[in-house]
Amino acid sequence: MQTEAPKQLLKDPEQTPSADLFKAIMSAQLYQTFEEQQAILAELGLATEWRFYRDGKAWLCKVTRKKKTIVWISLWEGLIKSGFYFTEKTSPGLLELAIDENIKSTFLAQKPIGKLIPVILDIQEADQLADFKKIAAYKSSLK
Numbered sequence: 001m002q003t004e005a006p007k008q009l010l011k012d013p014e015q016t017p018s019a020d021l022f023k024a025i026m027s028a029q030l031y032q033t034f035e036e037q038q039a040i041l042a043e044l045g046l047a048t049e050w051r052f053y054r055d056g057k058a059w060l061c062k063v064t065r066k067k068k069t070i071v072w073i074s075l076w077e078g079l080i081k082s083g084f085y086f087t088e089k090t091s092p093g094l095l096e097l098a099i100d101e102n103i104k105s106t107f108l109a110q111k112p113i114g115k116l117i118p119v120i121l122d123i124q125e126a127d128q129l130a131d132f133k134k135i136a137a138y139k140s141s142l143k
Contacts, residue, residue: 009075010059017050017059026075033126034080037073040133044140046070065140080123084135085116090142094119097138099131 009025010017023031041048041063049062061073072083086094086107095104107119121132 006076006078008058009077011057013052013054013059015059017061022075027078030078030080030124033123033129034075036126036129037080037082037123037132040129040136044133044136046136046140048073063136068140068142070136070139076122078124082121082123082132084119084121084139085113086119086139087115088112088117090139091117093138093142094135097134099134103131103135 010021015021022034026034038048044065046063046065049064050059051062052059058074062069063071063073070084074081074083091107094107103119103121107117110117110119119135121128121135123129123132
């Protein structure tokens, strides 16, 4: 029996992302996790910008430091997807981080998208944010 894949939220271009909207479309526990994730981004001095992307037909949060993109965040039923992208040159540093071994093994198995290798975290609970923070801090430290 196949489980149904989660559906992406924030697909309406007229529905501007806001705290009230997030509270309405997310469970209380997931919203709390999202708030903690946003606090981590602020602590790291990162800027967030929600934009509607017509190609994916959804709102995405682009997280940056100056002009450098650190992570892309999207909201799904029951989870927060956080996508980091690394080059061949920056990959070894990711593998040296004290993060979950499953993240590392999934990363090593990923096929590059052009010159970039993705690390996609499906965050459902606050205890997953420690790895998110380590990866975000590493990515933002890169030149």
